[in-house]
Amino acid sequence: METIKDIARICGVGVSTVSRAINNHPDINPETKEMIMQVIKEHNYIPNNSARNLKRSESKAIAVLVKGITNPFFNDMIGIIEQETQRKKYSFILQRVEENENELDVAIQLVKEKKLKGIIFLGGIITHSSENFAQLDVPFVLSTSDIVNEEDNKAPLWSSVSVDDFAESYKMTDYLCKAGHRKIAIIAATKGDESIGKLRLEGYLKALGNNNIRPDKSIILHMEENKDSYSMETGYRLMKKLLKERDKFTAVYAIADSLAVGACRAITETGAVIPRDCSVAGFDGLEIGTYYNPSLTTIRQPVEELAKVTIDLLFNIIRKNGQHKKVVLPGELLVRESTREI
Amino acid sequence: METIKDIARICGVGVSTVSRAINNHPDINPETKEMIMQVIKEHNYIPNNSARNLKRSESKAIAVLVKGITNPFFNDMIGIIEQETQRKKYSFILQRVEENENELDVAIQLVKEKKLKGIIFLGGIITHSSENFAQLDVPFVLSTSDIVNEEDNKAPLWSSVSVDDFAESYKMTDYLCKAGHRKIAIIAATKGDESIGKLRLEGYLKALGNNNIRPDKSIILHMEENKDSYSMETGYRLMKKLLKERDKFTAVYAIADSLAVGACRAITETGAVIPRDCSVAGFDGLEIGTYYNPSLTTIRQPVEELAKVTIDLLFNIIRKNGQHKKVVLPGELLVRESTREI
DNA sequence: TTGTATGCGTTATCAG
């Protein structure tokens, strides 16, 4: 593999001139530049990124860290963020982080390595203390998740944008109640969940309370730690279990569309018809909800807006045009075929 | 941000000693090592990866390049590959490449930057000439896709593992024919497709021919270039169009499960019942096919095996334990609820 | 407009 030196030698110029050619520097003779670029192309020379990053004090790049790429919900967001980033002439790095990995460490390392200007966290992150965040010395925004900040009065150290999971979950549950359901089962996250799973469960409980319904523990299903994920299979399996207590509920609310789909299947397999015999509702607004049969009543998260706000927020900070802030976007209750009044 | 020098100074040792501590070198006093690690922890020192990559002549790492992260089919494969990679004490880099980006360039650059030992391409890649591949000087395997190699006699320059898209597609179509269908519509890729889309269409045509059925162009639907993707929405829209010629077909074969789901929805919305009024089949074996209503007849690609073989192949070459070879794995015809005999 | 020389943070070599 050749280096910039080789190219310089071949071209009969100094390395800096080659460097200038590569990096679109203004002060270089157009002819020499063209000649150099020609040679570069012929020799398939590719600058070594490590060396560049090492030398450069800054770069125009941001990164998105996604926890568990499995969530199809993020795909659209990533697409939009990437597009928007490129429109701003920044380069975009997508970094996946393992479920058990510490995204903060990954972030800090990445910032060092790539000299990032900012970071976006997609999902995860909730369990970290603000002390840990202090080490991250570039602006960042938590998208689709936030940690509860005890000190609301102070100027926040980061931005966040998400829907109000508690309120939206309340909205869905309340809709079911108002539709006449009084026995509403829920497929929830793990018992120890401290993130959106918890919020959505709390919204459910609150709505029940306000509708004078006492929660029935036997129809509150939890995912199992280290075993279940937000998958159709999980929804299916938990629903199967629940179906043994068939007379205990008239509606099922799954805190994610993927779970809801699995639940639907389990119900349908018993010969029951949705929503005639049982209503089913989800959360997220995944594409499958539109095309599933029956189409799925759900809370749609405003994906495009979520992404747009996220990227705008970040660039505002980067360009010193604004402060960090917490943005909450409204979700949308989509009543479709899978639920009915009773 | 502190560097290795700072740490050395603080510890009162030389940089090389710190380096030894970091990199688990054998020849270092355990006590000094522990002391150094302590200081490192306290100061949150993180080595600069760029500098490391620059200096190191090699690293134990491989990368997976995925074209268009959108395909849920790849998620499982990635998971398995990653797991397997870590078991072999290699680090794993997942790199997404844009739909319009040249994955080969990305690969070459990445190899340089990270000193990779090998590469796995997931999807894409088909349109490149073997000349282009010559620049890639580490072993690589094409997973889930391959380019037709004119010179089969020579020892291949890379490995590939995939199902036989032509044969599997033939299998599905033939099944439909044998089930009594003679008017089988297909939702295919773009007209100019040169990859799996083409193979699957050809398998369909061949099967029709062998069953003495003349292809009917009016029920061969193509995705539109630069507009459609393998999404439910595309399947839905194309199916809507096709439904105007309702009497022209008794079955629909979509070359991807995602398309099939959209098609199912379009059919169901007309009030027709699947499979009573129309059979629908897909391809891939996505999770949704199991939980969709009706569950989807499809060709299941052996995801786990695909992934395992891929990673094994790569490591065999890396460790000089084997030659490059082309592996074709059998798909599995899963007859479920969405199709019936007529 | 161009070339030379320096240093980015690490690892590896070699001498202690």
Added chain:
DNA sequence: CTGATAACGCATACAA
């Protein structure tokens, strides 16, 4: 076992 020091490939200040 440890410490100086020379690369790694590039960008840039400075000199020409």
